[in-house]
Amino acid sequence: MQYNMHITMSAVGWLNHGEGLFNIEDIADEFSRMVVRSLSLQKMIGVKFNSIYKEWENVLAFDKQAFQYGIEIINYYSKKVPDSNAPINPIKFGQLIATIRAIFHILHMRDIACDGILSDKKLFIDADGFLGVNHKIDHDSFSNSYVETLVNRRTSAVVDSIAVQFNKVCQTYVGVEFDDFPKLADLVIKSYTNSNEFLIGSISFFKMLIVDLLSISDENAERLLSVFLNEHDKIDFAISTADREYRLLRKCLILIRDDIIACPVSLFSYSSMAFYLDIIDNSLPDSPFKRDLFKITSQIHEQFETDIAQLLRETFEGAVIKNNIKKENEIPLLIGKGYVVLSGQIDVLAFIHGKLFVVECKDNPFKYNAKAVGNELNKFRKVSKGSYQYKLKNKIQDIIDNWESVMNYLGVTDPNTVAKHEPQGLFVIDSFSAAQLESDLPYPVITFADLSRFIQESIN
Numbered sequence: 470m471q472y473n474m475h476i477t478m479s480a481v482g483w484l485n486h487g488e489g490l491f492n493i494e495d496i497a498d499e500f501s502r503m504v505v506r507s508l509s510l511q512k513m514i515g516v517k518f519n520s521i522y523k524e525w526e527n528v529l530a531f532d533k534q535a536f537q538y539g540i541e542i543i544n545y546y547s548k549k550v551p552d553s554n555a556p557i558n559p560i561k562f563g564q565l566i567a568t569i570r571a572i573f574h575i576l577h578m579r580d581i582a583c584d585g586i587l588s589d590k591k592l593f594i595d596a597d598g599f600l601g602v603n604h605k606i607d608h609d610s611f612s613n614s615y616v617e618t619l620v621n622r623r624t625s626a627v628v629d630s631i632a633v634q635f636n637k638v639c640q641t642y643v644g645v646e647f648d649d650f651p652k653l654a655d656l657v658i659k660s661y662t663n664s665n666e667f668l669i670g671s672i673s674f675f676k677m678l679i680v681d682l683l684s685i686s687d688e689n690a691e692r693l694l695s696v697f698l699n700e701h702d703k704i705d706f707a708i709s710t711a712d713r714e715y716r717l718l719r720k721c722l723i724l725i726r727d728d729i730i731a732c733p734v735s736l737f738s739y740s741s742m743a744f745y746l747d748i749i750d751n752s753l754p755d756s757p758f759k760r761d762l763f764k765i766t767s768q769i770h771e772q773f774e775t776d777i778a779q780l781l782r783e784t785f786e787g788a789v790i791k792n793n794i795k796k797e798n799e800i801p802l803l804i805g806k807g808y809v810v811l812s813g814q815i816d817v818l819a820f821i822h823g824k825l826f827v828v829e830c831k832d833n834p835f836k837y838n839a840k841a842v843g844n845e846l847n848k849f850r851k852v853s854k855g856s857y858q859y860k861l862k863n864k865i866q867d868i869i870d871n872w873e874s875v876m877n878y879l880g881v882t883d884p885n886t887v888a889k890h891e892p893q894g895l896f897v898i899d900s901f902s903a904a905q906l907e908s909d910l911p912y913p914v915i916t917f918a919d920l921s922r923f924i925q926e927s928i929n
Contacts, residue, residue, distance in 0.1 A: 531577070532570070537717040539569030544699065544723055578602060581843070610906055618901040619835070621918035623776055627749065627769065634765045635748060642758040643696055644689030650745035654738040656682040661734040668737060672698075672728045697722045697740055698730075718743045750834030773832035774816045777897055777917065781819050784921045789820040789879045803874040812863040817897075820879050822928045825892040827868065829861050829912075835900040842903050849896065849904035849914055858911050861894045868892055893927055 543565075582592045582602050589603040627635070627647075635647035660682065661668070668675070672694070679690040699720035721740040725731045746752075751766040753759045771793065778792040794800065794815040798808050817828035836842045852858045868875050872889050881887055894912040897920055898905065904914040915923045 531573075534577075535570050535573035538573050538576075539566070540717060540723070542569065542572075575600065611903070614906060615901045618898075618905070618916050618918070621916070622899055623773075623917050628772065631765060631768050631772075634768075635762070638758070638761045638765065639748070642761075644692035645683065645685060647745070647748065649683055649685075649693075650741050650748070653679070653683060654741040654745070657734060657738045657741070666734045667731055668734055669725075669729065669731045672730060675722065675730055694722070696744060697737070699723045719747075746834075752834050770830070770832045773899060774830045777828060777830055777920065778817050778819075780917075780920065781817070781821070781924070785819075785821045785924065788822075789881075790817065791815075791819075791879065792817045794818055800871070800874055800878045802871075803877045809867070809871045809874050811867045813860055815864055818868075818875075818879070819924075820881075821924060823887065824928050825868070825875075825890070826924065826927075827861065827865050827892045827894045829857065829894070829896045831857070831896050831898050831902075831914075833898065833900055833902070836902070842901075846903040846907075849902065849910060850907070852911060857896065861896070861912050865892050865894050895923070 578592060578600050582590055592600060592602060594600055632647055639645060639647045639649075668678075670678075676687065676690045676694055679685070679693055680687060683690070683693075685693075697720060699717075699722055717736065718740055721736045722730045722732050744753075748762055749766065749769065751759060751763050753762070774792045778790045781788055781790050794811070796811045796814050800809040800811075801807075802809060815827060816830040817826075819826040819828060833845060836845055849857055852862075869889070869891060873885075876887055896904075896912060896914045897917055898914060899917045902914055904910065905916060907914070913923075
């Protein structure tokens with residue numbers, strides 16, 4: 470709240486007095502300076518507000534990640550520093566924040582440059598000493614696609630049969646059921662209506678709070694508490710900005726003294742919901758818990774294939790749609806005995822208005838940092854053996870080589886009446902991927918929401 474007021478007052482001050490009487494560099498907070506600079510730019514050259522907003526959001530998102538990383542560093546080092554009741558030195562505090570931002574910025578730029586995440590694979594330092602990369606992307610297209618994909622995701626809930634399996638695994642490893650995580654997130658916020666409040670108390674207090682909110686045993690509350698307790702005693706300063714097991718949204722309960730924990734109410738709620746999503750996406754750190762969850766999340770991916778097949782059936786009248794086509798013993802040979810042997814399972818095969826489509830369904834977890842975005846992009850870019858593109862190309866060749874048998878499998882009365890052609894291969898995703906912005910991929914990446922339009926344009 471105070472931070473938002475500070476930003477607002479900085480912006481209002483600039484608007485009231487004008488840049489001539491208001492020195493931007495005198496503003497102590499970096500994000501506030503960015504806001505004021507953006508307002509100045511908007512006034513001077515008439516930049517659209519949505520572009521200004523994206524710039525603000527980009528800086529704020531980076532600051533949030535840097536702040537989380539800074540807390541990890543401080544939490545580690547504070548265990549070696551004697552307690553002190555001396556007042557905070559604002560100058561040293563400002564230097565600390567600036568140092569944390571610098572460390573995180575260097576790591577962030579390293580990740581982008583090393584992996585070529587929508588940029589050249591090299592770093593540069595400009596005349597002002599700024600460390601950066603040469604971007605190869607239209608940021609408006611990137612941000613618009615990110616938001617549109619997020620808003621237009623399909624809304625398939627976890628079916629009961631899968632939820633029951635999640636419940637069993639969660640009870641085994643963390644003592645509560647799968648749905649208890651979003652329930653805890655909701656109850657924490659409802660119990661402490663002012664989300665700016667901090668929860669500060671002993672470990673036993675937090676255990677009693679969980680017992681009270683979820684009506685579970687002390688033993689199970691203790692096991693659940695360990696999910697969120699941040700007790701690590703080491704830190705790798707050069708680790709990637711992406712996969713940090715002890716980041717605050719995963720381990721939000723920090724021990725500040727002996728057994729005393731401090732945690733913002735909202736962060737405790739967010740962490741519980743984030744853990745729920747990590748279970749669904751199988752994004753937890755490697756462990757027996759994750760490996761047992763993987764056996765269940767694969768069924769969610771199968772549901773995605775079913776949703777895509779159903780969408781195509783409902784959209785294109787007379788279309789023949791087959792999904793989950795097995796590698797072997799699925800497509801009978803038209804001539805002779807036996808079956809076609811494919812190089813791999815085909816997720817969805819669609820024969821629409823005389824054209825054949827081979828659809829690979831990639832229901833990947835939502836990406837929220839540069840490293841994760843880049844890793845997924847590279848999966849769709851590569852054409853080498855074992856890559857997404859390579860595997861799809863082989864499946865398409867299998868269909869061409871067994872054309873009459875495939876047509877017969879699809880129910881075409883006389884396969885010879887359908888002109889033999891190379892099927893259109895494509896990948897369908899439900900979460901944002903930078904690959905959907907790539908125009909030169911062998912087989913394109915299409916969002917679930919945009920699939921019908923793409924098919925319609927392809928058959929016209």
